[in-house]
Amino acid sequence: MRYLSQDDPELAGLVIDEEKRLETTLNLIAAENHAPRSVNEVLGSIFNTKTIEGYPGGRFHAGCVHADQVEDLARQRGKKLFNAEYINVQPHSGTSANLAVYFSVLETGDRVLSMSLPHGGHLSHGHSASITSRCFDFSHYKVDSKTERIDYDRVRQMARQLNPRMIVAGASSYPRLIDYEKMAEIAREVSAFFMADMAHLAGLVAAGAIPSPVPFCDFVTFTCYKTMIGGRGGVILCRKKYGKKIDQAVFPGCQGTSAVNLLAAKALIFKIATREKFISIQKKTIENARTLAREFKEMGYRIVTGGTDNHQVLLDLTAREMSGKFAETRLESVGIVLNRNLVPQDEKTPGRVSGIRLGTNGLSARGMGAAEMKRIARLMDSAMVNSTGKEVLAGIREEVLDLCRAFPIIKQI
Ligand SMILES: Cc1ncc(COP(=O)(O)O)c(C=O)c1O
Structure with missing residues (x-):
């Protein structure tokens, strides 16, 4: 803060005020967390200034020797943590990760079946206000009106009727476990790709506190700043056979340069997530x-x-x-x-x-x-x-x- 206080005392004051606000309030926002200091340190590190395009070993700018090592660390640790065949750590956010998955294997106009937003789903699962709904033909399943849980028979019925190219499981407000195995079975029955968005659940999954969707999915996306307790940004896990398509869909498909400081924070939180305390x-x-x-x-x-x-x-x-x-x-x-x-x-x-x-x-x-x-x-x-x-x-x-x-x-x- 030494330099910020000199350059812009007003802004430095806001940083201090925000720290005070967090310290003196109880945060029950499910989509936030208190990142360890080391995460904030690496986010504010010199890696913030490095421009990279492409992937380690195949960049479009020189000087990537350390950035390559950072991205490789994040990839190795993330793959191991979630026991995934393939990983892409570059998405700037959960929404970017979801977009890249859609564009990796779908054609515009393809049909997708996902959870309705008012019933727990997310904007990026084809809500009318999201660009995803303008690119793909989304239909939405709801929760059962009595149990308020996903009605898997109804999902199966809709899948048979609609014949979607992809089925999406995952939610931003759904307090129950999702039966990924059952959803995968439904997707298989109608030859659809199966994606799980565990944006909210990644930390719980990393710790083995709830079951992982990874064994049952073609694609899994998540964010690092909710239960994962890390920095901002998204991640895609997928089966190895889709790795190349995912990489192309992220860069150059949906994003340009990637943020090395975010990649470094991902590498760090994947290490921290193996600790007993996490x-x-x-x-x-x-x-x-x-x-x-x-x-x-x-x-x-x-x-x-x-x-x-x-x-x-x-x-x-x-x-x-x-x-x-x-x-x-x-x-x-x-x-x-x-x-x-x-x-x-x-x-x-x-x-x-x-x-x-x-x-x-x-x-x-x-x-x-x-x-x-x-x-x-x-x-x-x-x-x-x-x-x-x-x-x-x-x-x-x-x-x-x-x-x-x-x-x-x-x-x-
Ligand atoms: C289920 C789900 N997917 C995706 C996202 C989007 O993440 P971002 O805001 O980083 O784009 C969220 C964010 O809250 C979410 O809850």
């Missing part, structure tokens, strides 16, 4: 999500699907007569940060929505456990429902600060 954080993340879900259930909240198998808990606030937007804003005012979220069959507008999504990844990385989850659930309930008085809210804010002080943000894993 593994125990991932296991704790799931235990904590279950505790949080149980606690809210006891207080009479409706939990989408009735519980959780991963890092997410989805609360439906319909019966509480408040919107997700209200809860998000109220909770942020006491230092509890999360995002409003659609729930299946949501009747509210996309801006207000009926639910909130809680992720235990950030809290677990700070070392919190069952006792803290119970306390946080009670604090959230008081803030959302019981207390509109300024004094009560100020008291909750104090308790949040106590928790933050007792569990400072991790520097190392």
Whole structure:
């Protein structure tokens, strides 16, 4: 920060403010995490300035000797960690990774079957607002209206009717395990490619805390900054036979130069992910999500699907007569940060929505456990429902600060 403070004190101030904000709030955003300091160091390293195009041994600029070693390290470690036949570590984001997979083996206009966004899917799975829907002909499966889980018989029925070229499994808000084996079987039956997007789940999978989609998929994509606890960016794992097509689809197909500092952060987090501490954080993340879900259930909240198998808990606030937007804003005012979220069959507008999504990844990385989850659930309930008085809210804010002080943000894993 020495040079930034001199060059741009205003911006340096914002960096300090952001550190303070994170240190003094409880982060329940399922799509974020507290990266170890070494990850931030390598992201801000001199590798930020190196321009590379192509792949190690076949670059389009000179001076890539160290960049090649960085990318090779990331590839070797990532392949080993996820037991994959092939890996591409260059995607700038999860969306870029998904785009590259689609363009590697599909023709524009080809049919793809994926999960509907309001039921848990992601924009890059063919939502009308995403460019993916303009390139390919997406149809969407939904969750069952009673169980709120994927109805695999219905997916099979749709696959038989639609004959898609690709089936996509994976979600941004789905608190249950996905049966990848079953989805792969359905894809095989209709001769479709099968891709899993484990953007949210990669850290849990790396730690062996939940089953891996890798053995069942032609392609697996993920991001490194959610449960994976690393820097930003996406990764593609695939069967060896698709490796060349994937490489071409990433560069030059969907991206130009790759970001070497991001590749270095990926190499680093793949190493950190083999450590006992990383593994125990991932296991704790799931235990904590279950505790949080149980606690809210006891207080009479409706939990989408009735519980959780991963890092997410989805609360439906319909019966509480408040919107997700209200809860998000109220909770942020006491230092509890999360995002409003659609729930299946949501009747509210996309801006207000009926639910909130809680992720235990950030809290677990700070070392919190069952006792803290119970306390946080009670604090959230008081803030959302019981207390509109300024004094009560100020008291909750104090308790949040106590928790933050007792569990400072991790520097190392
Ligand atoms: C399932 C899923 N896929 C893809 C992405 C996209 O990642 P990015 O925002 O890095 O493009 C996300 C992001 O939240 C996601 O949840």
